[in-house]
Amino acid sequence: MDDIWKQFEQNPISHSAAHHIVAIVELLERNGYARVSDVAKLLNITRGSASLTLKSLKQRGLVAEDENRFLKLSDEGETVASSVRGRAFLIRRFFMDVLDLPSEDAEVDACKIEHLLSLATAERLAQFLRYFCAKDSIAVAFREGWEQYEGSCDWASTDSAVCQIERIAKLACEVKAQDSEQG
Amino acid sequence: MDDIWKQFEQNPISHSAAHHIVAIVELLERNGYARVSDVAKLLNITRGSASLTLKSLKQRGLVAEDENRFLKLSDEGETVASSVRGRAFLIRRFFMDVLDLPSEDAEVDACKIEHLLSLATAERLAQFLRYFCAKDSIAVAFREGWEQYEGSCDWASTDSAVCQIERIAKLACEVKAQDSEQG
DNA sequence: CCGATATGTTTGGTATATAAAACGAAGGTT
DNA sequence: AACCTTCGTTTTATATACCAAACATATCGG
Structure with a gap:
């Protein structure tokens, strides 16, 4: 269980x-x-x-x-x-609107996971998408910053592709840890 | 093919x-x-x-x-x-830090999809997590707004693209109601 | 040395999910 | 009527992924 x-x-x-x-x-x-x-x-x-x-x-x-x-x-x-199509739609939107993935990649990955997301996750994802796409100044500023942020990382110069993931995961971990200390 | x-x-x-x-x-x-x-x-x-x-x-x-x-x-x-563990880590972090899901839900859903995400998606997700968790004022304001946003949503002031998401969200709510009846 | 326990494999069975091929039924064409 | 095509099903076979149970081996205690 x-x-x-x-x-x-x-x-x-x-x-x-x-x-x-x-x-x-x-x-x-x-x-x-x-x-x-x-x-x-x-x-x-x-x-x-x-x-x-x-x-x-x-x-x-x-x-x-x-x-x-x-x-x-x-x-x-x-x-x-409805449940599966709704999830597929949400995931595709997240991949394309937020992560800015090519639609083909978004399609393939969304198709793989659409039936696996729990209702709770789908609902929170929908809510996040609404907030992210909102017109208020905070969301607009965040989206603009995110567009600028693309490509501004130095991970591209690392060795293997999978190594990048590990490195990125560790970086995200460090960022979170620092956040917790000061929050 | x-x-x-x-x-x-x-x-x-x-x-x-x-x-x-x-x-x-x-x-x-x-x-x-x-x-x-x-x-x-x-x-x-x-x-x-x-x-x-x-x-x-x-x-x-x-x-x-x-x-x-x-x-x-x-x-x-x-x-x-490494590839699988890196993805699992990223997805859990996204579910917990961004979507604010209970760790148990995050764990279950992350476990289901960890092996299915493409490298491109994982990389973009990592990048987004870094940006979302950043300490600069834009990210901080966005996170604070997101915390306040929970539960509240203005259906009237949405454009067509967001409107679609809205419909899906309503759909998800209906599905939830039916799930509860059956469970 | 013997028996108990732990470990690993093998065998037979279940369930899902596919293909390939054969079969039956229905409908249209000549 | 004879023929062809389409359609749905069934059968046989494959692959994954599990269990239960039998089997083989190895190791340890008395």
Whole structure:
């Protein structure tokens, strides 16, 4: 129970399941319908794979189908879809608006972690984004300073890429420690 | 190939493998040695499971053992360990110092995503943390404003970009309500 | 030397998540 | 009617990642 690292496996929704469900929502929005083979095509997997995964999602009560085998989401499925899409949106915005990452990088990393963030984290991230993007002078000054701050670091001259991370982590640690002493 | 969502499966290191490797580092730091059963005990899995996972990590050249079957990491294994631990550190710091999440929540979410962040994202996150934690007046004012900001948000004075975030936040709140009903 | 304990591996089983290939059903074309 | 395509499912196989249990080995105490 207090095996923190095992929470990964006990996540309410798997990466694969999350994307099958979001695929259905997107197909419904785009085409008005979603069949097994539409999901398979969108996710670029075989119809067989999609069929099996969707079967288990039906059994879990997240996905349903009408009399002509057209897929739809249950209320719980809609909730999961909204939850995943909301998180993906927040994370992408954070990566692009705050960290100023290229949209491709933001997309890939957001896609990997969208289904893993807890509700508490997502809410705080949303709140932070609002504050960061605010128009008041403090936020504006902070954002301008942050833009200037880019590239003003000397870590670029360090040896290996991973070494940088270690160094950066230590630096962040020192900054925090100094802050605590004086705060 | 440009299936972004499939990058999750093609991540350089799995969650399980990352934790086996980090476990070895931590055991070496703590006890000076690491055996299969020490890793199993630390991760709270059976010796059989640890044995199999470590076997594949040996075959991948990340883990090695001496003549008495005591485990150690190869240079590549050390690199992976540093990379994962650096990311975990950065994410925890972001969750706790910036989002002000309870350390337990920060720990759980950081553990889920530590092995998934790209180098580019980790570097930018580190840079942002440094800027956020800086002692200059702009950063100080921003942090103070952020502390006050908690709980309060003005929905009327938002532009369109922030408005989207707002909608997602509302969505998150709805999801929360449904989560509570089910829990 | 013998038995108990600790350690590591192997085997068989579960669950997820994929592919490939075969199969059945439905619908359209000639 | 005969043929082709699309669609969904099923089967067989792969890989990861776990458990439980059996098995092998090694070490230590009496």
